[in-house]
Amino acid sequence: AMNNAQLAPQQSLTGRTHFIQSYAKINLTLDVLTRRADGYHELTTLMQTVDLYDTICLSETQEPTISITCSRPELATEDNLIVRAVQAVRQRLSLPQGFMIELHKRVPVAAGLGGGSSNAAATLLLLQQKWQLPLTASDLHEIAASLGSDVPFFLVGGLALCEGRGERITPLAPSWPQSMRWLLLLKPAISVSTAHVFRHLSPEDYSDGTSSRVVRSALEEGIELRLDTLHNSLQRGVLERYPEVAQAREAMLQVGASHVFLSGSGPTLFAPFANLTSAFQVQQRLQAQGYEVFLTRANYPQGINA
Ligand code: C5P
Secondary structure (H helix, E strand, O other): OHHHHHOOOOOOOOOOEEEEEEEEEEEEEEEEEEEOOOOOEEEEEEEEEEEEEEEEEEEEEOOOOEEEEEOOHHHOOOOOHHHHHHHHHHHHHOOOOEEEEEEEOOOOOOOOOOHHHHHHHHHHHHHHHHOOOOOOHHHHHHHHHHHOOOHHHHHHOOEEEEEEOOOEEEEEOOOOOHHHOEEEEEEOOOOOOHHHHHHOOOHHHOOOOHHHHHHHHHHHHOOOOOHHHOEEOOHHHHHHHOHHHHHHHHHHHHOOOOOOEEOOOOOOEEEEEOOHHHHHHHHHHHHHOOOEEEEEOEOOOOOOOO
């Protein structure tokens, strides 16, 4: 009822347009525990959304088709996760209408930042919230998990512990540490396949989950976080097999980042800073070397529980 009241009078039932910001994430920790029989890996990972975002604009059309346009035309395809999210909802609810999708892409693609997964979750939230479709939180979670392991996290956003293959979400309410007030994200100019990175894990890369446990309790209890407790089981293999990523990491350390970690399966690296001036200076030095670098902060978007 509240959403109805917010509709402007000129908006008719067909032709409604709504937009949403779709945030990137980083993995503060990513502990790979075991390889499962289904080929996926059992994880514990702490994911945090950051204020780097794509904008998704969804319009209802009378023709029962789905179309997509994108600021990066190569992403405007039928297998785009936004298209698949809309299709999944249309099928489940037998919706008669079609949708036009417009995507303004800012988050690097295949980067370890969850861009595509975030787009899918944001689309599900948009359909549920603005079109007021009869989808429960558990329906959304089920559709999200069917689209990818990282998608359910983005229904919640903020900081969460993600377990299983990543789809089991525990939202956390941290007191965010000073030492991570600013987050510099560097995207090396290569793409990395997530499946490939997982397939090439070495026995030594598996973890007992200590890093996620220690970082979680530090964040929740407000104990000052030791940055060297952050850990990513996928980092060693990625640095070894992709020299561009190892070089970029060295460059970050050389120009003043004290700690640098891989996000997800990479290739994006992130470095936390307590101080804006230092973060900005390091960003400028890296940009002068030709690197793509984003200066961001952790954020708490309105998710499904908001
Ligand atoms: O779930 P999603 O399709 O995003 O995962 C992409 C690939 O990453 C999977 O096909 C799998 O190879 C790998 N993966 C994994 N264990 C996970 C998540 C992803 O092995 N927990």
